[in-house]
Amino acid sequence: MREYIPxxxxxxxxxDGFTMRRGGSLRGARIAYEAFGHLNTARDNVILILTGLSPDSHAASHPDDATPGWWEAMLGPGKPIDTDRWYVICVNPLGxxxxxxxxxxxxxxxxxSYRLDFPDLSIEDIADAAAYTVRALGFDELACVIGASMGGMSALALLARHPGLARHHINISGAVHSLPFSIAVRSLQREAIRSDPYWNRGRYDEENYPRHGMAAARKLGMMTYRSAREWDVRFGRARLAPELRQQGTAFGPExxxxxxxxxxAQRFLRRFDPNSYLYLSRCIDWFDLGEAHGEPDGDxxxxxxRLNLERALVIGVQTDILFPPHQQRQIAEGLHAGGTDVxxxxxxxxxxxxxxxIDIDRFGPPVAKFLWAM
Incomplete structure (x- = not known):
């Protein structure tokens, strides 16, 4: 399969010899990133964005690529993450x-291609690769690290494993570990991919692509990324127009x-590598911040x-069933206990x-206010 590069x-x-936490190492590996805004004279206006499972490094449009990015409404001149003030680096996760x-x-x-010979991937590997990238670019300290979803996990791992690399932190819909419900959903997603005969133990190609497995995995994901309340308001029990139904197909969409x-699902197909999906999905389930740092009972x-931060902003969403709000409250309480202004x-x-x-009207103002006060 080809790689999908912005x-x-x-x-x-x-x-060379980049060591993976669960064993093995990589030779000739690289990290993709994009940069937004301008570095100030003091070189102290750098923000790092760590992404969720599927986004790339193209978080927003900029002079080198006018294509809208995955966080277009949040990042840019005059936007909540204001590139008139901040120099922003967004990295694509290892794996x-x-x-x-x-x-x-x-x-x-x-x-x-590595395929299934790629070493076992962990959130800590993603964090270490991001930290190496920042330092290779010449930055020993970040003004802030922002992580959302899986990126919230990666940010916590980075802060724990690389003390002093960031002064401030914004954690959005993140967690210190996955809950049984979300592990169960991702397990079903992985099973859908592995059960597709075209997956062929990871040895598919462009012509023999596990499209049915990937489609099912994406649909399961979308069901957890959104809320039942949104489905009720947005769709109710409305039917598809007759011309959009799969006529003659038993039990087809109605x-x-x-x-x-x-x-x-169709938009996602062939835009994401199935093996990468499996590796990244599993590393989310494996992540446990307390266990990784040898705390008794995974505390x-x-x-x-112990994270030595000046200030932090932690945001959760009432209707989030994948990383529910009590997980963000846990992050905030833990940081507060260590003296961080949270x-x-x-x-x-x-x-x-x-x-x-999506809801930048609610997310944008608190993020902008927090960054403005830094």
Whole structure:
């Protein structure tokens, strides 16, 4: 499978022998990133954005690539993350298929794609690769690290493993570990991909792509990224127009919500590598901040209390079922116990876990206010 790389992507080479937390190492690996805004004279206006599972490094449009980014409404001149003031670096996670080294990348030891020979991936590996990227770019201290969803996990791992790298932190819909419900959902997503005969134990190609497995995985994901309240308001029990139904197909889509899920699934197909999806999904389930740092009974609060931050903003969403609000409250309480000046916000958005991508009217002002006060 080919890699999916945005137009203006830049790269940082990781050191040969980059060690993975669960064993193995990488040679000739790289991290994809994009930069937004301008560095000030003091070089102290740098913000790092760590992404969720599927986004690339192209968070917003800029002079080198006018294509709208995945966080277009949040990042840019005069926007909540204001690039007239901040120099912003967004990295694509290690293990992804959008520029950074991952399962579809060529293994220099064999000359073929890694596929399932890629080493076991952890959130800590993603954090270490991001920290190396920042330092390779010449920055020993960040003004702020922002992480949302999986990126919130990566940010906590980065702060714990690289003390002093950031002064401030914004954690959006993040968590110190996955809950049983979200592990169960991701397990079903992985099963859908692995059960597709075209997955072929990871040895698919462009012509033999596990489209049915990927479509099912994406639909399951969309069901958890949004909320039942949004489905009720947006779709109710409305039916698809007759011309949009799969005529002659037994038990085919009939309701508008089914058409919505199918549309999102089809947009996702071939834009994301199935093996990368499996690796990244599993590393989210494996992550446990307390366990990774040797705390008795996996006490993440003790790790959070040791993070030496000046200020933090932690945001959760009332309707988020994937990373529910008590997980963000746990982060805020742990940071506060260690002396960090923490603001915790619980927003009432219809869009569930994905609200940070959509409801900028609610997310933008607190993020802008926090950054302005730094």
């Amino acid at each position: 137009l203006a992507t830049r790269f940082i080479d990781l050191p 992804s298929c959008k520029g950074s080294t991952g399962p579809p990348s060529v293994d220099p030891n064999t000359g073929e 309701f508008q919500v089914e058409g919505y899920l199918e549309c999102h 993440a609060g003790a790790v959070l209390a 603001q915790y916000l619980l927003l009432d958005c219809d869009e569930g876990h994905d609200a940070f991508l």
